[in-house]
Structure formats: C-alpha cells, structure tokens
Amino acid sequence: MTLNLSDTEMDALEQLAQKKDLNKTVVIRQALRLYQMVDQRMREGKKLFIEDELTKDKSELMFI
Amino acid sequence: MEKSLVHLLGPARTAVEAELWDDISPEHVALWAKDWKPEIDSLRERLIQDKVPREKWPQDLHWDWSEKADATRAMLAYQRFALTCEGRLQGLMLINLVKATGRLPEQHGKHLVYVDFVSTAPWNRPDFVDKSRFVGVGSVFIRVAVELSRMEGFRGRIGLHSLLQAEKFYRTTCGMTDLGPDTGYYGLAYFEMTEAQATTFTTEPPKK
Numbered sequence: 001m002t003l004n005l006s007d008t009e010m011d012a013l014e015q016l017a018q019k020k021d022l023n024k025t026v027v028i029r030q031a032l033r034l035y036q037m038v039d040q041r042m043r044e045g046k047k048l049f050i051e052d053e054l055t056k057d058k059s060e061l062m063f064i
Numbered sequence: 065m066e067k068s069l070v071h072l073l074g075p076a077r078t079a080v081e082a083e084l085w086d087d088i089s090p091e092h093v094a095l096w097a098k099d100w101k102p103e104i105d106s107l108r109e110r111l112i113q114d115k116v117p118r119e120k121w122p123q124d125l126h127w128d129w130s131e132k133a134d135a136t137r138a139m140l141a142y143q144r145f146a147l148t149c150e151g152r153l154q155g156l157m158l159i160n161l162v163k164a165t166g167r168l169p170e171q172h173g174k175h176l177v178y179v180d181f182v183s184t185a186p187w188n189r190p191d192f193v194d195k196s197r198f199v200g201v202g203s204v205f206i207r208v209a210v211e212l213s214r215m216e217g218f219r220g221r222i223g224l225h226s227l228l229q230a231e232k233f234y235r236t237t238c239g240m241t242d243l244g245p246d247t248g249y250y251g252l253a254y255f256e257m258t259e260a261q262a263t264t265f266t267t268e269p270p271k272k
Contacts, residue, residue: 021174026217030175033140034162040139 073199082149088133092146095153096129103186122191123227155184155201164223168256176221177213206238210262220262225252239265
C-alpha cells in the first residue's frame with residue numbers, strides 16, 4: 001500500500017524517527033500498535049491519563 | 065504460526081532439540097492447563113498445608129496463561145512465544161513492544177522490547193523439583209527477545225521486571241543491569257539490557 005502524508009506529517013514522522021533512533025516504518029508500526037492498544041482499553045471502559053512526574057497532576061486524554 | 069529449531073540441555077545435560085513457536089496456540093494453552101496447572105495447584109496446596117509464609121512462595125503461582133493468551137490475541141503490541149520439547153510444553157513468553165522505553169542513561173527514552181511474562185514448566189524449575197528436566201528455557205527466551213529487539217530496530221535493547229526468584233538469572237547469566245526495586249511496579253526489580261550487553265549475551269558463553 002502507499003501511505004499519503006502531508007509535508008507537515010512527513011516532517012513529524014522524520015523527526016520522530018530521528019529522535020527515537022528508528023526507521024520510519026517502525027515508527028508507523030509502533031503508532032499502530034499503541035493506537036490499537038489504547039482503543040482496546042477504552043472500549044473496555046478504561047481511561048487514559050497523562051501524569052506530570054513532578055507535580056503528579058493528571059489530565060485525561062480524550063479520544064473520539 | 066511458524067516454528068524454529070532451538071536447543072535445551074536435557075536430563076544428561078546434553079543438547080536436545082526443541083521447537084520455538086512464534087505464537088501461543090490454543091494447543092499450547094491446552095498443554096498448560098493439562099500438564100502445568102495441576103502441578104502448580106498441587107504446590108500451592110502443599111505450601112498452604114506446610115504453612116509456608118506467602119512471601120516465600122514462588123511469585124508466579126497465580127499466573128493464568130489461558131487468560132493472558134485470550135487478552136493478547138490479535139493485539140499488535142504483543143508478541144507471544146511457546147517452547148516445546150518431546151511433545152511437552154516447556155516454556156511460554158509474552159513480550160510487549162510498546163509498554164516501556166529505556167531508563168538507563170545511555171538509552172533513556174529509546175524503544176526496547178519489554179518482556180512482560182516468562183514461565184518455564186514446573187518440571188524445569190528448581191523451586192518445584194530437585195533436578196530440572198530441561199535447562200535453558202529462560203536463556204532461549206531472552207535470546208529471542210534480543211533478536212526480536214534487533215529485528216524491530218531496537219538494537220537488542222530489552223527490559224523487564226523480575227520476580228525475586230529470577231533476579232540472579234537476569235543479573236548474572238544474562239548480564240543485564242539491575243536498576244533496583246521499582247516502586248511503581250509492585251516493588252519488583254527492574255532490569256535492562258543495552259545493545260552492548262545484548263552482543264555479549266548472544267556471542268559469549270553463558271555465565272553461571
């Protein structure tokens with residue numbers, strides 16, 4: 001299959017690949033794995049929070 | 065599902081051929097339920113009868129591989145492996161590819177293969193039997209985790225939380241770095257393997 005990305009999306013993908021020391025295919029794979037896992041957990045009625053390591057403040061990530 | 069040939073050390077401590085499967089099938093789960101679970105349940109009953117304190121029990125007695133297999137089937141984040149030899153199930157491993165990133169300074173924030181669960185058959189475990197029937201299940205699985213890490217582009221980096229009874233294996237045999245107890249994960253010791261440690265582990269004879 002062909003993946004069509006905008007310039008901005010391609011920039012983000014390239015930056016992530018460089019930052020994480022991965023090739024672009026692996027970044028996409030990781031994103032898909034994570035997305036599927038989060039979707040599964042939310043379908044089970046669970047919520048996803050981001051916690052500030054210092055302040056311990058939590059904010060819920062909302063997915064549509 | 066595919067299998068590949070690996071080796072374990074048999075009763076005479078000579079190499080015997082074993083099959084490594086790149087998934088946990090319903091047949092593997094059935095073997096777990098038929099052969100492992102009764103022995104695990106029996107050990108639990110003996111420990112209760114002998115009034116052995118819970119903190120001295122093997123920490124994985126409650127692991128239910130049937131539930132783990134069901135919960136991870138079709139999930140892309142997981143890779144599941146089974147090891148068989150002489151027609152019997154010798155080991156099971158569950159790997160998570162998105163659960164953790166590196167904590168050691170030289171690989172902080174970088175992706176790694178996280179070994180979520182590893183089990184070896186009761187008859188291979190020194191805490192179940194006086195003499196293990198097969199030796200090397202854990203080593204085979206850690207090699208698999210390292211190879212998977214390389215294939216994923218993670219350069220051999222792996223991480224795991226160890227049960228108390230397995231800490232020496234990961235520290236000494238595998239040469240992983242012990243980052244100490246993780247208060248955020250049941251107080252279990254967290255271990256990590258770097259790219260260099262992975263090279264040493266896969267190219268040099270195992271340390272005892």
